[in-house]
Amino acid sequence: MTLSLGAKKAIDVALFLFLMLMGAVSVFVTFAIVWVLVVDTVRFFTHPEGGGFPISLIRFFTETQWTPTFYNKQIGIWPLVNGTFLIAFISMLVAVPLGILVAVYLSEYASWKVRETVKPWLDFLEAVPTVVYGYFALLFVTPILQKVLEPFGIPVEGMNALSPGIVIGVMILPYTASMIEDAFKGVPQYLREASYSLGASKLRTALLVVLPAAKSGVLSAYLLGFSRAIGETMVVAVAAGMYPQITANPLEPIQTITGYIVQVALGDLPFNSFEYLSIFAAGFMLFIITLILNSIAVYLKSKAVGY
Amino acid sequence: MQTRGEVETRLKEFDIEKYTTSVRRRDAIFEIVGLIATFLVMLFLFVISVDLLIDGWVRIKDGSFYTSYPSRFPEEAGILSSWVGTVYVMAGAIFWAVVLGIPAGIYLEEYGGKGKIARIIEANISNLAAVPSIVYGLLALGVFVYRFKFGESILTAGLTLGLLMLPVVVVSTRESIRRIPRSIREAAYALGATRWETLFHHILPYSLGGIFTGLIIAASRAIGETAPLITIGALTFIAFLPPAPWEDFWGMLLSPFTVLPIQMYNWVSRPQEAFHTNAAAAGFILLVIALLMNSIAFYLRYKVRRKYQW
The missing domain is CATH 1.10.3720.10 (MetI-like)
Incomplete structure (x- = not known):
């Protein structure tokens, strides 16, 4: 194929512009997300059914009930935030200890062969559809919890926060563990060797040398896992119930921000209705929470000491 | 502060054999715990698949x-x-x-x-x-x-x-x-x-x-x-x-x-x-x-x- 030099140069420029345009699409997507959330949240707060601005905004942060879909509308966001964080905390109780165990084992102890066999399975765990985890939480974990706890006189409801919390904990585990492992990998070998040469055991080296050196990476991994647990939707939609309330009891039904969005989206709502707009206000809250967590995680990672 | 004598008696009492075996044992225990944790995560995947397979088998083969x-x-x-x-x-x-x-x-x-x-x-x-x-x-x-x-x-x-x-x-x-x-x-x-x-x-x-x-x-x-x-x-x-x-x-x-x-x-x-x-x-x-x-x-x-x- 012979083209003139001019034609070749023109193709070069055109290709460059095309590639840059496609690269910029991601920026448009971010702007679109922020724009949609902001515009529809503003429409929610100026909607007459919520009392209009600024009354609705005050009600949003001061009321203790969340019932925008009822006749008697209460729009306090805290029950949903409470449910969201309750689930996320339970999941971290599972993911924090197990995550560090798995990561230390894989990065400091396991042979190359074990690591190469385990890693694809961890990758695969990340691809298990979340609705499958939801099924598992509702129809496998909850019955087991009921069987174990009810002989002790502790009533466990069919919908509760504990079972999806545990399942989400295991769900985010591969993701957290592999990020912690990456942080460990960033610790230079000579630190380990210095520790060994002083007579320290593997365990001592792992916990007192490698872990402190990778501290900010580990923290950032946990924060990203936490943020993922907060944004998790299907497990809670299936197994946590639809009852927004302020409670610390993990054995009662609750509702998370994501669960509420699913509940409303399953119904058929007109574009301008108060109920429809309420999912954008709730989604905006979710977006802000995860954005803050992710930003702290990114900041921590950037602070990681370069050796 | 310990006196020189105290340190010397403690050094004499220190059993290096015992110490290294206990350290080694702790190391081995941790390795086993780590292996079990990793194994548990994979077991979870296995349990989910088997649970779905058993529960849904009637329809899967239909x-x-x-x-x-x-x-x-x-x-x-x-x-x-x-x-x-x-x-x-x-x-x-x-x-x-x-x-x-x-x-x-x-x-x-x-x-x-x-x-x-x-x-x-x-x-x-x-x-x-x-x-x-x-x-x-x-x-x-x-x-x-x-x-x-x-x-x-x-x-x-x-x-x-x-x-x-x-x-x-x-x-x-x-x-x-x-x-x-x-x-x-x-x-x-x-x-x-x-x-x-x-x-x-x-x-x-x-x-x-x-x-x-x-x-x-x-x-x-x-x-x-x-x-x-x-x-x-x-x-x-x-x-x-x-x-x-x-x-x-x-x-x-x-x-x-x-x-x-x-x-x-x-x-x-x-x-x-x-x-x-x-x-x-x-x-x-x-x-x-x-x-x-x-x-x-x-x-x-x-x-x-x-x-x-x-």
């Missing part, structure tokens, strides 16, 4: 499950409309991920350098990767469904999942391009090739395997995504198929749809146990699809590693 529409009667309900929907939606999602993601990755790696625009785009993509998937659903609901008037259609769903796949595709494109050594580019330039010739004759062919691997992994995650599609208002009860694309392409794009995970969610959330059997069967099928896609990706990665060693 051929009519794959060829009938959803129904009020659990024994007659099937996944025909949902697996067809999944195929259409995923075709759309992969199309958008390829069209938007691969050029973006090439731009960032080959042209972006350390420029300001490239840095902004890069930070943006890593932010997007951490946005909860349901927020993409709200974006699609607000923009594609109501403002662009695409409706609750296959087109909207494909676009939504395509955007969701974007960060993974961009990152894997960049990584596989980065693996190609500079010398290849310089050799091409030295022979008088322009940038696009270098790109199409060398860089893309060598990195295609890695790009495909990332694409398949991204698709295997998108295929199980439920939340964003419920948010855009996908229906849960569909008793017809979209028109075939070769007959009415536009009609197919704007047709209402349902997908496998949504069908499964619908069945799980019903109280009757017979529907839970259907849900388990659908879940097992989803799990097998995800496993197959991951294995293909794993095999491709292995092949690519073998083929190009610089």
Whole structure:
């Protein structure tokens, strides 16, 4: 194929512009997300059914009930935030200890062969559809919890926060563990060797040398896992119930921000209705929470000491 | 402060043999605990698969499950409309991920350098990767469904999942391009090739395997995504198929749809146990699809590693 030099140069420029345009699409997507959330949240707060601005905004942060879909509308966001964080905390109780165990084992102890066999399975765990985890939480974990706890006189409801919390904990585990492992990998070998040469055991080296050196990476991994647990939707939609309330009891039904969005989206709502707009206000809250967590995680990672 | 004598007696009492065995034992115990923890995580996967297989076996082996529409009667309900929907939606999602993601990755790696625009785009993509998937659903609901008037259609769903796949595709494109050594580019330039010739004759062919691997992994995650599609208002009860694309392409794009995970969610959330059997069967099928896609990706990665060693 012979083209003139001019034609070749023109193709070069055109290709460059095309590639840059496609690269910029991601920026448009971010702007679109922020724009949609902001515009529809503003429409929610100026909607007459919520009392209009600024009354609705005050009600949003001061009321203790969340019932925008009822006749008697209460729009306090805290029950949903409470449910969201309750689930996320339970999941971290599972993911924090197990995550560090798995990561230390894989990065400091396991042979190359074990690591190469385990890693694809961890990758695969990340691809298990979340609705499958939801099924598992509702129809496998909850019955087991009921069987174990009810002989002790502790009533466990069919919908509760504990079972999806545990399942989400295991769900985010591969993701957290592999990020912690990456942080460990960033610790230079000579630190380990210095520790060994002083007579320290593997365990001592792992916990007192490698872990402190990778501290900010580990923290950032946990924060990203936490943020993922907060944004998790299907497990809670299936197994946590639809009852927004302020409670610390993990054995009662609750509702998370994501669960509420699913509940409303399953119904058929007109574009301008108060109920429809309420999912954008709730989604905006979710977006802000995860954005803050992710930003702290990114900041921590950037602070990681370069050796 | 201890006196010299005290230290000396303590040194004499110190049994080095005992100390090293106890340290070794602690080390061994930790190794076993770590192994058990890792094993537990894999066991979890195994338990889920077996649980779904046992619960859903009656429907999994039933051929009519794959060829009938959803129904009020659990024994007659099937996944025909949902697996067809999944195929259409995923075709759309992969199309958008390829069209938007691969050029973006090439731009960032080959042209972006350390420029300001490239840095902004890069930070943006890593932010997007951490946005909860349901927020993409709200974006699609607000923009594609109501403002662009695409409706609750296959087109909207494909676009939504395509955007969701974007960060993974961009990152894997960049990584596989980065693996190609500079010398290849310089050799091409030295022979008088322009940038696009270098790109199409060398860089893309060598990195295609890695790009495909990332694409398949991204698709295997998108295929199980439920939340964003419920948010855009996908229906849960569909008793017809979209028109075939070769007959009415536009009609197919704007047709209402349902997908496998949504069908499964619908069945799980019903109280009757017979529907839970259907849900388990659908879940097992989803799990097998995800496993197959991951294995293909794993095999491709292995092949690519073998083929190009610089």
